[in-house]
Amino acid sequence: MSEPRIPLELSEAAMATFLALADFLIPASPPMPVFSAVGRREAVEQNLLFRPDIREAFFRGLAKASGKPPEPALEELSTGDGEAFSAIGLIAVATYYMTPSIRALIGYPGQESVTYDADAIPPYLLNGMLEPVMARGKRYRSTPR
């Protein structure tokens, strides 16, 4: 018996199933929009390319959920096929929070590069924050002789 084939692309039907599940997992919560308002097909496909290791579980989960209302479908996956549930959830949440408009809403510039003056005197040396630590003095146990 041959292995079930992993779809090469996200069909219309599979995308519709995914959107229904993702919208249940990530609903609107003002000012945050529902997943389908920002979750583009190209982004979902790109993220599946980033993680080929979960592709099979992702499509297996969609096949199991096809034609079912989202909450019982997700309940069934969560209790019966955790790997598929995790794959669908990861692609949904990653796609959502990688979307520039969502990042803007939560104030996330990404893992940005920040310049600073390495020679500047740190604030804790200027504002007295370190003084109580110094004032308590030695804390270590010396090497016994």
Place this chain on the structure above:
Amino acid sequence: MTTETSVKTSPRSKRGEEVDVAIIGAGPAGAVAALHLARAGFSVAVLEQGDWPDYNAYAGARPEWELVSQKYWHPNPNVRDRQGDYPIDNSDTAVNPLMFAGVGGSATLYGAQWMHLLPSDFRVRSLDGVADDWPYTYEDLLPYQLRIEKEVGISGLAGDPAYPPRPAYPLPPTPIGSVGMRGIQGMNELGWHWWPGSNAIPPEKYGNLNPCVRRGTCLTGCPEAAKSTTDRSHWPEAVKNGVNLMTNTRAKRIETDERGRATGVLYVDRNGRERVQKAKTVILCANGVGTPRLLLLSESGRAPGGLANSSGLVGKRLMMHPFASVLASFEDPLDSWRGPFGQQIYSLEFYETDASRGFLRGSKWNCMPSGGPLGVSGVVGSKVYVAEEGRFQDLWGDALHQNVRKRFGHSLIWGIVCEDLPEESNYVTLSSDLVDSDGIPAPKIVYKVSENSRRLLEFNIDRCVESVRAAGAIEWLLSYPVRESGWHLLGTCVMGEKAESSVVDQWGRCHDVPNLYIMDGSTFPTSGAVNPTATVMAVALRNTERLIQERRSQETPL
């Protein structure tokens, strides 16, 4: 009877040619040994099962960072499943060992938190009546620690009253940011110790290292080349000095002659062919899991329980520093995706033994940022703060938005490293059924968190909650022991004076095999409660210089 090691002017060895020294593992310890041996004129071959790092592959500066890191840069080799990794049988352990195979070793994924052991760590038996003393003292090792700091490029602030006085660090401390400042607030409120973090992260250009730009992705590989790992600090010069660094090369066993001397290393090359690297001396630097695995794999008629194992202690006394974590959220923004990550501050308030607490030994705390939105959402990754038995609706839907709103950009993490005492019931052995991609038996970990460690963890969790409450936290999530936290793999080939109660002497030389050395953290008699890379490298330097000094009396195969 001894024979003299011939010292060459370190020409690069050819395949099949005997070298003065073969080193297994290109991590921090192997790098120190290789560089200093090559400088002293030894011919050196290094076998490394991983590859050189590809800095373009580190995703820290790209939007998909969180999506890809939890697979390709996960510290658990069973999750990562790269070609160079070997699998680990974790079916009987409470804590999973973490590591990375490649030039630079597991430090590729470390937080670069740079700490010395304290004086009491070398005298646990004398001071606390348990475990063992080290064969040498804090003061003996300090000169090597200070030299390693310059080789690696350490940033920090001298003057911490939790340590004996010491000279200035090579570099000033990295910024501590809003996360560190909020951590300080709680500690000062309670009158507890803290100190600006010391890290192998330069705030300015240092040798082959670029200045840290606070990208905050240290634990998944630094795309800025601003976290010190030996692929930048040591290996380029080692190779320039003639070291033959062979990557994608997996050691399978250490070969011995009829006298029991090491003669070289049987390895599998990148094409799957078995070859032998002959050597007058062999040094193991394969970490506290990989080193005992290789010794156990090298059993023979002369060494039926594993090479260098007449004591029966190879693989025993595994210490992994049970780890606790507190994620605390605050009303005001802390920009908590911003690095370094790295420790922004640390605390040794509860480091030294106070028997009235109901346990011996202590802990080190490190205050860190909490990362991106996926990490704090609780719905992906290792789910550190989430009960596995929970319903999915508890984390998704409106709960997801609420959790991200509350935690993302507004939280810090206190990591709590607890000292693990050595116990022979915690050990590394060979798996009966799991093998790596070359068919070599995988290591199996048998490990339980001891009663002393459990009490230590619970005490520190309670104190840490007091600290974040004092700092104004509105929510705190606790995890202990964190299953995916076995970064520090120590103690499995203990050093000591007597052959019946230790595997190596104080110079890392195996009691049973005088031309076989171990120079990684597996030789530590006790673990302390600090991040061990500084001590691993300092001990490797001390041992290597002794080997160089004693080369004329070094026993070698005939």
